[in-house]
Amino acid sequence: MKPAPGVALRIAATQTLGVVLQRQRSLKAELAQRLPTLRDTRDRALLEAIVFTAIRGQAQYDAALKAWVAKPLGRSDDELRTLLYVGLAQIQMGLPAHAAVDATVEATRAMGRTHQAGMVNAILRRALREGLPEVAPEATWPEWLRKRVQRDWGDAAQAVFAASAIPAPMWLRVNRTRIDRAAYRARLEKAGIEATMPAFPEDALVLATPVAVSELPGFDEGLVSVQDGSAQCVADALAPKPGARVLDACAAPGGKSAHLLERDPTLQLFALDIDAQRLRRVHETHARLGVGANAHLLAADAAAPDTWWDGVPFDAILLDAPCSATGIVRRQPDVLLHRRDTDVESLCDIQARLLDAAWTMLAPGGTVLYATCSILAEENAGQIDAFVQRTPGAVVEPLDARFGRESGAGRQRLPGEDGMDGFFYGRLSKR
Incomplete structure (x- = not known):
C-alpha cells in the first residue's frame, strides 16, 4: 500500500x-x-x-x-x-x-x-x-571556518554569519538582446510577480517573493535568467571592448559568458570548462538565450593551455575560479557541511595555477578579471597580492565601490551587502 x-x-x-x-x-x-x-x-x-x-x-x-x-x-x-x-x-x-x-x-x-x-x-x-x-547564527559554521571568517572580517563577521543564515532573494538578469528591462518588469507585474529595479547592475531585477522558474514569463524563450546580482556584476568588472577576443576560463554553467554576449554579441568568446558534462550545460544556457552562435565551447583545462590553446592571445579573460563558496552559504547551506580546512589550501593552489596560465594567454594591454564567490582573504585579496608580486608587468586596475568594499587590490562584497551574495573581484592588466 x-x-x-x-x-x-x-x-x-x-x-x-x-x-x-x-x-x-x-x-x-x-x-x-x-x-x-x-x-x-x-x-x-x-x-x-x-x-x-x-x-x-x-x-x-x-x-x-x-x-x-x-x-x-x-x-x-x-x-x-x-x-x-x-x-x-x-x-x-x-x-x-x-x-x-x-x-x-x-x-x-x-x-x-x-x-x-x-x-x-x-x-x-x-x-x-x-x-x-x-x-547564534555562527553555530552552524564549523569552528575552523568560523575562526577564519572572524580573522578576516573582524567586527563584520557577525553580519556575515547572520546574512548567511537566511534565504537569499531571487535575482533575475534580463536578456537585453530580446527585451528591455522595464518591459520585462511590466510582464512580471502583469503575471502578478512584484519586482524592483536596482540602479546596479543594470540588467537586474529583484523579486519581492521567489517563484518557480516555470512561473517566469518567457523563461523558456530566453527573455530572462536567474542570477544573483554579484554574479551579474562580473560583466561590468571585466568590461571587454566591443568585438574583443574573450576567454571565460571556467565557464560552467554558462551564465556569465551568456551575459557578456547579451551585452555585446560581437565578442569573439571562448567558453572553457574542464568537465565536458558541465560544458553541455553551458551549451544549453547559451542556446536558450540565443547567444550560442557567438560562442566557441571547449572542454579543456584552463591551467594547461599547451593542450588546447591555438596561441592567439585574448584581449580579456574571465577567471571565475573554483573556490570555497563561502560567500553563497545562504544559497547553498550544505557548503558548511562539506567544506574541510584542507580544501582551502588545495583550492588556493588551483587558483594560482589558473591565474598564471591565464596570464600567458593574455595580450599586452589585455585584462584579467579574477573572481570568486568566496569571502576568505587567502583566496581573494591574498591571491591577487601574491600574483602581482611574482608577475612582472601585472598592474592592478582599481574597481569602484559598486563592487563592494576595498580588500587588498580588489573589491569584496560580503553576503547580504546590497542584497547580493558574497563575491570578490580583482582586475589586472598586462603592461
Whole structure:
C-alpha cells in the first residue's frame, strides 16, 4: 500500500536530507535528481523548502534534541534524527500541525519505525508548544571556518554569519538582446510577480517573493535568467571592448559568458570548462538565450593551455575560479557541511595555477578579471597580492565601490551587502 501523498513527500525529504548529511552528497546534485520525480510543482517547492530549512536549522534542532531526548541519539539513529529534522523544519516554516506533525509521524511508520512514532509525535508537538531554542547564527559554521571568517572580517563577521543564515532573494538578469528591462518588469507585474529595479547592475531585477522558474514569463524563450546580482556584476568588472577576443576560463554553467554576449554579441568568446558534462550545460544556457552562435565551447583545462590553446592571445579573460563558496552559504547551506580546512589550501593552489596560465594567454594591454564567490582573504585579496608580486608587468586596475568594499587590490562584497551574495573581484592588466 502506497503512503498518502503528504507522507510520501516527507519520506522523500528525509531520504534527500539523509544523503546530504550522511553521505556528503551535494544538495544541488541530489535535488537535481529528486525533484523531477515529483509531478506537482508545489510538491517540488515544498520538498526543496523543507530540506533547505532543515540544513539551515540543524544547530537549533540539535539543541532541541539534546534538551528533550533523555538518551542522546547515536550514529545508528541517523534516519530517525533526519526524520525529526524534517518535522522540525516544517514547524519552523509555519506549516499547519496536521502537515508538520501528523504527516511526519505517518512517514515514521511508513519507513518501518512504528516503535518510534510516539517519540517523533511528542518531540514535534513540544516544538509547537515551546518553540525551538535560540542559537547564534555562527553555530552552524564549523569552528575552523568560523575562526577564519572572524580573522578576516573582524567586527563584520557577525553580519556575515547572520546574512548567511537566511534565504537569499531571487535575482533575475534580463536578456537585453530580446527585451528591455522595464518591459520585462511590466510582464512580471502583469503575471502578478512584484519586482524592483536596482540602479546596479543594470540588467537586474529583484523579486519581492521567489517563484518557480516555470512561473517566469518567457523563461523558456530566453527573455530572462536567474542570477544573483554579484554574479551579474562580473560583466561590468571585466568590461571587454566591443568585438574583443574573450576567454571565460571556467565557464560552467554558462551564465556569465551568456551575459557578456547579451551585452555585446560581437565578442569573439571562448567558453572553457574542464568537465565536458558541465560544458553541455553551458551549451544549453547559451542556446536558450540565443547567444550560442557567438560562442566557441571547449572542454579543456584552463591551467594547461599547451593542450588546447591555438596561441592567439585574448584581449580579456574571465577567471571565475573554483573556490570555497563561502560567500553563497545562504544559497547553498550544505557548503558548511562539506567544506574541510584542507580544501582551502588545495583550492588556493588551483587558483594560482589558473591565474598564471591565464596570464600567458593574455595580450599586452589585455585584462584579467579574477573572481570568486568566496569571502576568505587567502583566496581573494591574498591571491591577487601574491600574483602581482611574482608577475612582472601585472598592474592592478582599481574597481569602484559598486563592487563592494576595498580588500587588498580588489573589491569584496560580503553576503547580504546590497542584497547580493558574497563575491570578490580583482582586475589586472598586462603592461
